[in-house]
Amino acid sequence: MMVVSRFLSVGVGRLLGVSRYRLQPSPAQEAALLEHCGHARYVWNLAVEQHAHWQRGRALAPGFVEQCRQLTEARAACEWLAAGSIIVQQQALKDFHQAMANFFGQTHRRPTWRRRGRSEGFRIVAVKPGDVRRVSRKVGEVRIPKVGWVRFRWSRPVEQAKSFRVTRDAAGRWHVAFAVIPAPIPGPGTGEIVGVDRGVTVSAALSTGELLIVPPLREAEKKRLVRLQRTVARAKPGSKRRGKVKVAIAQLRAREGDRRKDWVEKTSTDLARRFDVIAVEDLKISAMTRSAKGTIEAPGTNVRQKAGLNQGILANGWGRLVARTEDKAPDRVWKINPRYTSQTCNACKHIARESRESQALFLCVACKHRDHADVNAAKNHRDTAAGLAVAARGGLLLGEPVNREPQRDLLLVG
Template sequence: MMAHRYRLYPDPAQQAILVHHCWDARTLWNAVLEQANCWRPGRKPSPGNAERQRQLTEARAAIPWLAAGSSSVQQQALRDFDQALRHWWAGTHRRPTWRRRGQHEGFCIRDVTVHGLNGTWATVVVPKAGRVRFRLSRRLPAAVGMARVTQDRAGRWHVSVSAAQPPVVRVATGGAVGLDLGVIATVTSSAGAQWHTPGLRVPEAQRLRRLQRRWARQATGSRRRERTRLVIARLRAREADRRRDAVEWLSTRLVRQYDVIAIEDLPVRNMLASAAGTVDQPGHGVAAKRGLNRAIAAQGWALFRRRLQQKAATCGVTVVAVPPAYTSQRCARCGDTRPANRESQAVFRCRACGHAAHADVNAADNIRAAGQAVLARGGISPRAPREARTDPVAA
């Protein structure tokens, strides 16, 4: 399954209702999260979904602002939380975390009703807000069950529905490729191709730096500062949109071209956790900036890998993840492995056989070979050796 996301255009009155729904969903989520966090072994079981729903009914009778909101949106927020808990217990997802204001704004609607207006516009029924217009940037899936409405930091509204990934049309090529995911948001293939993730253009990046300096000078809580924040958020949203488009394009292209795609099994989750917060509050220091770059790169990789796997699964392409240890130091031709083989960031020159190549292409070729070795063994990937921690690339 994948998400289809459409830009939503509420009128001002509807927008106020949507904001209220977000507020309700976030507050309730955090309240039941706190309740679940307070539970300790030995106490009586923490409340399940039925008990939480009953508590909500009581709270709605006692608290006017809660009663003013939509009960179906509020009930759904509790169901979402219940599902998040189950996913965590099942080990498929991370532990549910706090939803922060301005950062995780959204709510879910059940039993979605959609009306098409024409080929370009449609409406979705949101509780209390009625029919809200959205742009049909792509065809709607045949059946829409649930929808999630979100507001991003740039103030834009979207509605997402889940849909089956349409199969990628391809013919078998017999080709295998390894992909090296670089630190500066680049993808290098073992065939020698390199793609750079598009970011902001030079004038846009300059403007962003100017705005960030201005934002830092402006008084906390002032209107001007909020306006500056919004412009910064819009620039960042543009950057993120470009990156998403690039990921779609490249993943389709690679899945069409190769039967086997080997990628590094990077601990993206750890990288994201260690850089948490820096995306939204980038500091001035070098460390903060590096953290930010890592976080952005990790987000991009996680998305790229997910889309690659989703598309590959529709058309019989195999994606195999291999431990990244030593891929940057090992000679793809003779196997000699030592730090000195990597002459510089860009140049690989084997001390044993003299093989010279672009460092990332050499690494990608090792990843391809490791992936094919894993498949030859029946798909069982070896654990990364302990010494992997000393590898400058893995570290």
């Protein structure tokens, strides 16, 4: 098995399928889909292992073409691997190659191992128009290699796509995401600018005074989650009982995630339709949510408090909200330097840490201006963007439509 041991692959670049549907496979089809997921995971992990052996001074790790050649050799040596789809396995390599490119481009972290039950999925390319069809008003079918026609819920029209990704979440739900790019949402054309300040207690505060909050789990759901977490802590590792409880926990987490995604989609669409420019803080969320544990030699401090803050940031969908708004309103989302925006009075522009009396209250120590702290910060984002718009357009009034395209690089801050 020397061919297999030296064959390695690359990290997966996520396919952001903006058109996702719930798959409804039969038991036999689900088993075949799990086989595809296993093959994609195996190829991916081999690629991770291969690149893990590379060190400075050695020959370069094999690229995508060389790995495809090694995959052909591995399929010839392993009957169980040859029984799978070559498309699924090659696309796992392609995803890894893209993930490594993202890592070296310093936009993503280094690709890591994929585990069974987590990050399950595979990608299909070269999709033809006849590979997706509508069966009835609410049922459609998609053709998957070596699986056949698999039904999915036709919740909205399916646009023609050249590829799609099949995924399975921790709750056991299957989805198919078609790689289509939706048309941008046109702005109102009034030149109106809104500032958005993201927080933990208030998910998004607008300069208009609106306070938007991601819908959390209900109280009964939170209590059930606590009971399930206590049960799984007492359950024997590897037991069927523990597996069932973990699935129940995953279902509650999936419900929470679905509500967050739904809130993000509705909020981003509303912002793109109502405002011509959306000003947000330029936050480095990945750096902000890093663990504070430290090392054995230099252990961190306030680790539990930092972990709670990290969970609050991620639970409010900070990054997803901005990303989806940028997708729907391209070139209309401006990122503002967040320095001192939470300590600056929007009325008199006095900067003082003492003005932020609490999480919710901003009371200026200079002019006694009172406002919600997050709304005050959002107004500062709006005013900064407005000043940039006036400067870039030679002093034109803000009431006119904003055309940012010619000065795109000039207007980016932070």
